[in-house]
Amino acid sequence: MNNLAHILSEIKKIVGENYVFTDQETLNNYGHDETEDLTFPPHIVVKPANTFEIAEIIKLANEFKIPTTPIGGKTGLSGGALSVYGGIALSTERLNKIIDIDEKNVQVITEPAVITQILREAVADKGLFYPVDPSSLGSCFIGGNIAENSGGARAVKYGVTKDYVLNLEVVLPNGEIIWTGANTLKNATGYNLTQLMVGSEGTLGIVTKIVLKLLPKVNHNILMLVPFYKAEQACEAVSEIFKAGITPSALEFMERDAIDWSLRYVEGISVAVKPNHQAHLLIEVDGNYLGILMQEAEKIVSVVEQFEIDEVLFADTEDQKNALWKMRRGVAEAVKANSVYKEEDTVVPRYELPKLLKGIKQIGEKYGFKSVCYGHAGDGNLHVNIIKANLSEEQWQKEVPKGIREIFELTVSLKGTLSGEHGIGWVQKNYMDIAFSKTHLELMEGIKRIFDPNNILNPGKIFPDEDI
Amino acid sequence: MNNLAHILSEIKKIVGENYVFTDQETLNNYGHDETEDLTFPPHIVVKPANTFEIAEIIKLANEFKIPTTPIGGKTGLSGGALSVYGGIALSTERLNKIIDIDEKNVQVITEPAVITQILREAVADKGLFYPVDPSSLGSCFIGGNIAENSGGARAVKYGVTKDYVLNLEVVLPNGEIIWTGANTLKNATGYNLTQLMVGSEGTLGIVTKIVLKLLPKVNHNILMLVPFYKAEQACEAVSEIFKAGITPSALEFMERDAIDWSLRYVEGISVAVKPNHQAHLLIEVDGNYLGILMQEAEKIVSVVEQFEIDEVLFADTEDQKNALWKMRRGVAEAVKANSVYKEEDTVVPRYELPKLLKGIKQIGEKYGFKSVCYGHAGDGNLHVNIIKANLSEEQWQKEVPKGIREIFELTVSLKGTLSGEHGIGWVQKNYMDIAFSKTHLELMEGIKRIFDPNNILNPGKIFPDEDI
Numbered sequence: 001m002n003n004l005a006h007i008l009s010e011i012k013k014i015v016g017e018n019y020v021f022t023d024q025e026t027l028n029n030y031g032h033d034e035t036e037d038l039t040f041p042p043h044i045v046v047k048p049a050n051t052f053e054i055a056e057i058i059k060l061a062n063e064f065k066i067p068t069t070p071i072g073g074k075t076g077l078s079g080g081a082l083s084v085y086g087g088i089a090l091s092t093e094r095l096n097k098i099i100d101i102d103e104k105n106v107q108v109i110t111e112p113a114v115i116t117q118i119l120r121e122a123v124a125d126k127g128l129f130y131p132v133d134p135s136s137l138g139s140c141f142i143g144g145n146i147a148e149n150s151g152g153a154r155a156v157k158y159g160v161t162k163d164y165v166l167n168l169e170v171v172l173p174n175g176e177i178i179w180t181g182a183n184t185l186k187n188a189t190g191y192n193l194t195q196l197m198v199g200s201e202g203t204l205g206i207v208t209k210i211v212l213k214l215l216p217k218v219n220h221n222i223l224m225l226v227p228f229y230k231a232e233q234a235c236e237a238v239s240e241i242f243k244a245g246i247t248p249s250a251l252e253f254m255e256r257d258a259i260d261w262s263l264r265y266v267e268g269i270s271v272a273v274k275p276n277h278q279a280h281l282l283i284e285v286d287g288n289y290l291g292i293l294m295q296e297a298e299k300i301v302s303v304v305e306q307f308e309i310d311e312v313l314f315a316d317t318e319d320q321k322n323a324l325w326k327m328r329r330g331v332a333e334a335v336k337a338n339s340v341y342k343e344e345d346t347v348v349p350r351y352e353l354p355k356l357l358k359g360i361k362q363i364g365e366k367y368g369f370k371s372v373c374y375g376h377a378g379d380g381n382l383h384v385n386i387i388k389a390n391l392s393e394e395q396w397q398k399e400v401p402k403g404i405r406e407i408f409e410l411t412v413s414l415k416g417t418l419s420g421e422h423g424i425g426w427v428q429k430n431y432m433d434i435a436f437s438k439t440h441l442e443l444m445e446g447i448k449r450i451f452d453p454n455n456i457l458n459p460g461k462i463f464p465d466e467d468i
Numbered sequence: 469m470n471n472l473a474h475i476l477s478e479i480k481k482i483v484g485e486n487y488v489f490t491d492q493e494t495l496n497n498y499g500h501d502e503t504e505d506l507t508f509p510p511h512i513v514v515k516p517a518n519t520f521e522i523a524e525i526i527k528l529a530n531e532f533k534i535p536t537t538p539i540g541g542k543t544g545l546s547g548g549a550l551s552v553y554g555g556i557a558l559s560t561e562r563l564n565k566i567i568d569i570d571e572k573n574v575q576v577i578t579e580p581a582v583i584t585q586i587l588r589e590a591v592a593d594k595g596l597f598y599p600v601d602p603s604s605l606g607s608c609f610i611g612g613n614i615a616e617n618s619g620g621a622r623a624v625k626y627g628v629t630k631d632y633v634l635n636l637e638v639v640l641p642n643g644e645i646i647w648t649g650a651n652t653l654k655n656a657t658g659y660n661l662t663q664l665m666v667g668s669e670g671t672l673g674i675v676t677k678i679v680l681k682l683l684p685k686v687n688h689n690i691l692m693l694v695p696f697y698k699a700e701q702a703c704e705a706v707s708e709i710f711k712a713g714i715t716p717s718a719l720e721f722m723e724r725d726a727i728d729w730s731l732r733y734v735e736g737i738s739v740a741v742k743p744n745h746q747a748h749l750l751i752e753v754d755g756n757y758l759g760i761l762m763q764e765a766e767k768i769v770s771v772v773e774q775f776e777i778d779e780v781l782f783a784d785t786e787d788q789k790n791a792l793w794k795m796r797r798g799v800a801e802a803v804k805a806n807s808v809y810k811e812e813d814t815v816v817p818r819y820e821l822p823k824l825l826k827g828i829k830q831i832g833e834k835y836g837f838k839s840v841c842y843g844h845a846g847d848g849n850l851h852v853n854i855i856k857a858n859l860s861e862e863q864w865q866k867e868v869p870k871g872i873r874e875i876f877e878l879t880v881s882l883k884g885t886l887s888g889e890h891g892i893g894w895v896q897k898n899y900m901d902i903a904f905s906k907t908h909l910e911l912m913e914g915i916k917r918i919f920d921p922n923n924i925l926n927p928g929k930i931f932p933d934e935d936i
Contacts, residue, residue: 127713149654182884182903184815185624185847186628186848187667187888188617190904190912191667191930192617192663192664193911196659216710242574245595347655349570380654417650443661448659450918
């Protein structure tokens with residue numbers, strides 16, 4: 001980076017000495033998120049206090065054409081927050097206040113660095129409900145959820161992040177500040193820049209304030225764990241549950257290895273997994289009337305009983321529910337602890353799930369890799385963890401990407417796409433041609449140029465290498 | 469239009485002689501929708517049979533830079549389908565098939581010219597539910613609903629059109645065809661062109677196939693009509709109902725004149741409106757358990773009873789329900805039959821509704837016009853019908869627009885915006901500066917240029933006159 005000394009001194013003028021970092025430890029720390037084993041240290045880490053400081057930093061970055069990558073909770077799984085071209089890592093962490101829980105309009109206005117779980121708990125204290133709960137909810141930031149259009153376990157009934165975002169304050173790549181929309185449930189006023197911003201992975205602007213719609217609190221739920229003797233049958237059961245007229249509030253799939261590894265990794269949980277259990281479905285229904293939930297749970301049992309299953313486990317206490325969720329949410333970290341891996345975030349219409357799972361296993365056999373699959377089956381969203389284990393470096397670098405390409409081709413042929421909730425970021429960008437034609441990618445790139453003609457904001461993401 | 473003869477002959481080659489029209493009656497017929505008293509006859513009306521014919525027409529239009537305006541059910545209220553610069557009116561009416569009701573994935577794939585009500589009934593026959601029901605549902609096209617991001621009475625509980633659109637086949641302004649996304653409930657793969665297309669009023673592409681998510685059918689509802697002695701109290705009651713933890717499936721507001729005019733205009737309905745009723749709320753709850761709905765209805769009654777109301781009317785039969793809805797849906801046409809008028813589609817966070825109504829009346833007094841207000845109060849979406857009645861042409865053309873500007877300024881100051889569900893189209897475009905800064909409008913215009921560099925597709929819409 002040229003002019004480093006000058007830029008550093010200008011940035012210090014904006015945010016103060018104490019919030020600019022160039023020591024190697026900090027650079028390394030802000031050079032990674034939860035994506036595989038990747039680290040891209042930036043040249044500078046800056047921690048602005050508010051929208052205006054961010055705007056000033058961005059103006060400077062735009063003037064000197066410095067790559068600038070917003071970084072939040074560092075829980076991303078596609079490398080969206082990595083400073084792949086160095087430059088400035090702009091941490092939003094000091095913008096961490098819930099500005100207003102607006103009970104009168106059933107909305108919340110928040111800064112981006114509020115941890116999703118803290119936001120959920122704060123609105124729950126007022127009798128309100130923010131349903132989106134990515135597995136990393138205890139550490140991810142709501143701003144990152146917007147950048148990646150995060151989903152999670154409750155999306156099957158309640159939708160994903162984009163379904164709750166009403167309005168965003170955004171610092172544009174030229175340093176100007178706009179609100180993308182209005183604080184209204186309906187809006188037919190010009191192009192929907194709010195929805196364009198959601199899922200744009202920090203490439204079009206830096207989100208500095210967020211208006212989310214909320215729901216009334218839901219009081220009850222029932223949680224059950226269903227062991228299947230055949231993994232594909234677990235996938236088949238998924239669309240049958242919906243066919244019976246039930247919309248579960250969560251419908252999660254775990255392959256054998258996923259549950260095994262998580263049980264070993266996460267403390268304080270015991271589930272009697274038998275040797276012949278190939279997969280489990282974790283199923284939750286929620287609502288305000290326990291009697292109705294019990295009817296729904298019985299209906300679900302009668303659906304899954306049509307498949308080859310072992311005894312259904314019902315969580316009797318809050319502790320048991322928490323333990324089952326801890327096990328489910330622990331899968332990702334358990335996989336990470338077990339082996340170097342690559343995670344793909346495939347998504348298909350839910351009825352196609354058995355075909356997807358079967359195809360992934362066949363592709364794995366062809367290229368000689370093992371995969372551990374789990375995810376949000378109710379959404380057709382299957383996380384495919386490809387395990388390095390004993391593969392040679394050459395197999396890992398050359399053969400596995402061919403297999404991943406085939407997995408994505410299968411996904412798209414089933415009317416699905418590359419990512420359900422993790423984003424494209426750095427690690428999937430060279431597969432974009434599978435989902436999109438050249439014309440289509442050019443439209444997206446054209447939008448990027450309109451917002452960010454100097455390509456300073458989170459460069460190197462989303463678009464294939466040859467394209468930008 | 470230059471080259472008219474040549475272009476006509478080329479278009480006839482594409483679609484056949486029988487589907488190209490230049491007679492004055494047809495041109496006039498396709499020169500208007502339901503917007504005020506406006507008519508802009510195109511030079512040519514063309515009725516292609518399918519996506520490929522549309523692509524060929526668009527390529528021709530792009531080559532010869534002919535303004536081309538897609539037109540559907542002609543029920544629009546912002547002039548979005550009017551050929552304001554002449555050229556080609558491209559009617560989608562022959563693309564009127566429901567392609568597949570996909571029960572396995574709880575989705576429907578349809579062409580754009582299916583009437584919304586027909587789509588709703590077709591999926592209901594399979595036990596499924598498409599909730600979006602604009603007041604014009606008996607004649608509007610689902611494609612038009614996407615163009616304008618239509619809402620309607622059930623949006624308060626179920627959301628608007630955008631919340632159901634998963635994927636769109638679109639003919640771009642250069643004649644190329646893309647699918648904007650995937651047929652999945654979750655998607656974090658590149659910029660969300662699906663959501664960018666929804667509500668873009670036919671300015672970015674022509675939608676030729678639509679994938680919508682559906683819900684399981686809902687079996688019961690309860691409908692009640694509540695007469696208020698004070699209109700502002702009716703507005704105040706709206707957010708109190710939500711505060712009580714109820715999410716009604718419809719929550720409609722009608723000012724005195726709206727209900728009076730509709731009762732006179734729509735046949736076969738009698739409601740005992742008393743002289744001192746200033747406004748009514750029409751409130752529906754729905755669900756699968758009648759007992760619970762009755763509890764919710766009682767809760768609603770206990771909320772509205774805290775205001776000055778007359779006796780609540782419950783619809784006892786399906787016929788009574790239909791009659792009340794016919795009355796509500798008839799307001800727009802009743803207003804139209806009563807006087808020349810301008811309709812504004814204001815939307816605010818719902819708690820701000822009383823302030824909005826009061827402000828509108830004050831602005832009306834200042835500029836000497838009368839307004840009839842009604843709409844989807846649960847969404848904060850208030851339709852303001854400004855009545856010409858005995859105003860002079862000069863007052864109508866010069867003074868009323870100043871008042872409208874003040875109404876929109878008020879709306880935006882309350883964190884609302886110009887249009888909740890009708891779109892900006894032709895009639896509101898010169899108010900866009902109230903909602904958006906120059907920078908913001910330039911971003912939207914930049915997107916338009918990326919998609920449509922020759923500005924052939926539905927030119928003269930959304931953007932202020934001085935801007936494009």
